Amino acid sequence: MQIPLLDLKAQYKTIREQVLAQINEVLDSQQCIGGPKVEQLEKEIARVCRCEYAVGMSSGTDAILCSLMSLGIGPGDEVITSPFTFFATAGCIARVGATPVFVDIDPVTYNIDPSRIESAVTDKTKAIMPVHLFGQMADMDPIMQIAGQASLAVIEDAAQAISSTYKGRPAGSIGTCGCFSFFPSKNLGGIGDGGMAVTQDKELYQQLMIMRNHGSQPKYYHKFIGGNFRLDPIQAAALLVKLPHLDKWSAARRKNAAYYTKRFAGSPVITPVISEDCVSIFNQYVIRVPKRDSLLAHLKEKQIGCEVYYPVPLHLQECFAYLGKKEGDFPESEAAARQVLALPIYPELSDEMKACVVDTILTFLKG
Secondary structure, eight states: OOBOSOOHHHHHHHHHHHHHHHHHHHHHHTOOSSSHHHHHHHHHHHHHHTOSEEEEESOHHHHHHHHHHHTTOOTTOEEEEOSSSOTHHHHHHHHTTOEEEEOOBOTTTOSBOGGGTGGGOOTTEEEEEOBOGGGOOOOHHHHHHHHHHHTOEEEEEOTTOTTOEETTEETTSSSSEEEEEOOTTSTTOOSSOOEEEEESOHHHHHHHHHHTBTTBSSTTOBSSOOOBOOOOHHHHHHHHHHGGGHHHHHHHHHHHHHHHHHHHTTSSOBOOOOOTTEEOOOSSEEEEOTTHHHHHHHHHHTTBOOBOSOSSOGGGSGGGGGGOOOTTSSHHHHHHHHHEEEEOOOTTOOHHHHHHHHHHHHHHHHO
């Protein structure tokens, strides 16, 4: 049976007419930069995140980059983050001239281990950037306590975690700001690149608004050097159609995750552990297995979609060699990179498809 890792066509079929109608509104208005669709989406995302303010961005990456710029983080500064995440997390820190300082992960949740953060703080540290990986939020209370004691900003990389919660609080609402991605594969995915930054801080909100538009205020007057980080209104239009379905789609992912977890019980497959403090949206369902690469090849041969998130920890990426880190420096991240495998988890999976995924894996492991 052919089972893709993600089937966006199945989702699109259910909302096609509404999406096209919203896009046609934008095209008919010919207001193709900013406008009411972007403003409406910003209000809706702020509501979902229980934040005072939201600023549409051209991507999740640009949301992080613009947040760093708006907080004045640059050359000579350090930002503490995880080495086990998508490249943009540390890439943005480096792009503003700051230094990524890596802290190893909790091997159970894959999120940054708060107990290791305090020892990484120096007089150059300006921020902590926890990543809410795979749809589960990091352990935010101790992170915020450390940040408060050292007067550090906290930028939540919530690219994979929109509407996830930690002790009842939504992703993005706890730190100084939160950054979301609307990349098409996300639980709330657009039809191209898009992102959002959220905050409770009015001054930071105003700075984000300025920095996303080349640092201009008023038009053509530049006190700051910003960037072109604006969210496209066509993306906002599509996301406004999808947003009312987000909770239902995420609940379906949790249901699929529960099925997998039950079926894998008692096998060599290590399944995701969700903290009792958290509600995950399962942007990915990631297992750990022996002989991961062999299983990966087997599943692809059987036309079952799967993916490794992420095969090379950031401290071992060639472009970060200048940081002087080596293999063995962050053993939990390195072990995860060797063992993790993401399985299909999207809401439209049929019972037959889920059973096929599990049966194929269990049969392979028994062999």
